[in-house]
Amino acid sequence: MVQQQVENVWQHMVGVICLNQVDRRQTKPVLTELFAKYPTAHSLLRGCTIPMLAEMLKPLGMQNVRASRIYKMSIQIENWNGQDATMLHGIGKYGSDSYKIFYKNEIPADVQDKELKRYVEAL
Numbered sequence: 001m002v003q004q005q006v007e008n009v010w011q012h013m014v015g016v017i018c019l020n021q022v023d024r025r026q027t028k029p030v031l032t033e034l035f036a037k038y039p040t041a042h043s044l045l046r047g048c049t050i051p052m053l054a055e056m057l058k059p060l061g062m063q064n065v066r067a068s069r070i071y072k073m074s075i076q077i078e079n080w081n082g083q084d085a086t087m088l089h090g091i092g093k094y095g096s097d098s099y100k101i102f103y104k105n106e107i108p109a110d111v112q113d114k115e116l117k118r119y120v121e122a123l
Contacts, residue, residue, distance in 0.1 A: 009103060010041040010077050013088060016095035017069050022060050030059055041074040 006012045014034070018027045034056055038044035044053070054067035069090030076088050085091045085099040094113045100106040101116065111117050 007035070007039065009082075009099070010074065011035055011039070012099065012102065013073055013077065013085070013091055013095060014070055016098060017066055017073065017090045018057070018060055019094075020066075021062075026060060030057060041077050044071075044074050 006015060011031075015027065015031055018031060034053075037056075038048055050064075050067045050071050053070060054063040057063040057066045057070075060066060072089035073091065080088060082103075085096040086093070088095075091099075094116070097108045097111050097113065097116055100108055101111075101120065107120055107123075111120055
């Protein structure tokens with residue numbers, strides 16, 4: 001889980017998008033570099049373009065899709081009410097479940113992701 005290196009909800013959601021069909025070991029160095037340059041949605045939107053972001057995400061594959069999702073989600077998160085994470089572009093059930101677990105201290109009844117299940121069972 002990317003949780004240990006994130007500093008804010010935006011970083012968590014970026015991690016969720018990047019972890020889609022990619023191993024966390026592949027994702028961690030990319031996120032470390034990305035968050036060092038752009039630690040917040042605001043900094044990303046002010047200093048990065050979608051093509052620049054895609055270049056940073058290249059090691060993960062699907063970089064154009066990921067970059068577009070992250071950029072759109074970054075625009076939305078600045079005005080997001082913090083309730084339903086699936087309202088954010090590119091965030092599905094896994095992202096919503098992880099947000100509930102790590103930020104709202106809620107345990108969804110139907111967690112399906114094996115890593116999230118393992119975390120919940122260890123609580």
